Amino acid sequence: MALTLASLNSGSNGNCYYVGNAEEAVLIDAGISCRETERRLKRLGLSIERVKAIFITHEHGDHISGLHKLVKRHNIPVYVSLATRQSFSLEWSIKLSHSFTTYQPVAIGDLTVTPLPKYHDAADPHSFLITHQNTTVGVFTDMGRVCKHLINNFKQCHAAILESNYDEEMLETGGYPLHLKNRIRGGFGHISNRQALQLFMEHRPEFMSYLLLGHLSHHNNKPELVANMFNAVAGNTKIVIASRYRETEVFQVNAIPAKPRLVAEQLQLF
Numbered sequence: 695m696a697l698t699l700a701s702l703n704s705g706s707n708g709n710c711y712y713v714g715n716a717e718e719a720v721l722i723d724a725g726i727s728c729r730e731t732e733r734r735l736k737r738l739g740l741s742i743e744r745v746k747a748i749f750i751t752h753e754h755g756d757h758i759s760g761l762h763k764l765v766k767r768h769n770i771p772v773y774v775s776l777a778t779r780q781s782f783s784l785e786w787s788i789k790l791s792h793s794f795t796t797y798q799p800v801a802i803g804d805l806t807v808t809p810l811p812k813y814h815d816a817a818d819p820h821s822f823l824i825t826h827q828n829t830t831v832g833v834f835t836d837m838g839r840v841c842k843h844l845i846n847n848f849k850q851c852h853a854a855i856l857e858s859n860y861d862e863e864m865l866e867t868g869g870y871p872l873h874l875k876n877r878i879r880g881g882f883g884h885i886s887n888r889q890a891l892q893l894f895m896e897h898r899p900e901f902m903s904y905l906l907l908g909h910l911s912h913h914n915n916k917p918e919l920v921a922n923m924f925n926a927v928a929g930n931t932k933i934v935i936a937s938r939y940r941e942t943e944v945f946q947v948n949a950i951p952a953k954p955r956l957v958a959e960q961l962q963l964f
Contacts, residue, residue, distance in 0.1 A: 697829045697947045699853055702726060702734045704835070704908035705938025709757050711855055712738075713824040713831050718746045718803035721770075722822055722833045725756045728763035734941040742768055747802045749794075749809075750774045751836060752816035753781040765790065773800060775809070777818035796820065810847055813838035815882040823847055828949035831855075835909045838882040840893050848897050853904035853947040855936065856894070858924075859884035860914040868914055884909065891923055898931065904945050908936035 698719070702710040708725035712735070719740070724731065735742055748770055751757055765772055765787075772791040779787050794800055800807045804827075809820040814836045821834045821844070832851040834844055848854060865875055865886075877883050885893075894905065905928075907920050917935045924933045936942055 697824065697826050697831050697853070698740070699831055699855075699904065699906070699945045699947050700738055700740065701855060701906055701908060701934075701936035701942045702731060703938065703941070704855070704906075704936035705910060706756050706912065707938055708759065709751075709835065709909065710760070711833055712740060712745075713805075713833070714740075714744060715804060715826045717744070718805060719744045720802055720805060720807060720824060721745055721748045722824075723751055723757040724748050724761040724764050725759050727760045728767055731760055731764060738941055738944050740944065745770055746805075747771045747773055747800075747807070749800075749807055749822055750778060750784075751821065751833075752814060752819040753778050753783045754816060754836070755783070757836075758783060762786065773807070775818040775820060778816070781817045794820075810843050812836070812843060813841060813882050815877065821847070823850065829947055830949075831947055837885050838880070840885060840889050845893065845897050848893060849899050851899065852901055852949055853906070853945065854902065855906040855908050856890055857885055857909040858887050858890040858907040858915070858920050859909050860886050860911045861916070861919060862886050862888060864916075865911075865914040870913070878911075878914075884911075887915065887920055887923060891927070894924065895927055898929075900930075901949070902931050903947060904932050904934060906934045906936045906942065906945075910935070910938065912938065 698714050700712045703726045709723045711722040773794050774791045776793040794809050796811050806825045808823040812821050824831045832854040835857040
């Protein structure tokens, strides 16, 4: 069975991703305004009424800025890790949200959402796998490094949203202060084009049909640079650059007959 996938926005100005089946859907993050979320879904022919849950990766503003209004207006359940919802920016959600536990699947109708740990400078950051029957989509952004959790679960995805945040030379020679450069590349910030490309080349499953590359830095990256790097080795995988200004098209992701095995072993993060 197919999963529907779209990026509504991807970047430091806001992140929001839609994954669903024919009956229900989830949003991963709500980092753009409620009004803009509604507009972009409508332009794509997707209904906000189909969204049955919002899963939050972490508490940074570009991932939650539209959450309060979206929940208030549409009464959508929110799923946040306990440590994340206790952070100052999400204190308001404590009585309204549901907590999740790393590697414990959450059922949203016929969708299964599995939280995965990652490295990032936040309280308790997570990536997610969204599965419907035989089809799996991964959302992997805001990662300080490529870890075993990312590698093992990237291998299970028929489609994925993967961070490709910065070009290493552009970051090094650019105008950011040293402390910010070190934050980005220091293991708890973001992964570079080179790191994302290496992950794709070494661990892409043969059944991956779409790779959406997201969270590109406005100052330290170029969409055409990322597109050229990945298209050169894409094979049968369609490469899409997720914009920081507009939504992508809607992609229909289908599984091969054999179901990929979810790697949910409790690996040590540190």
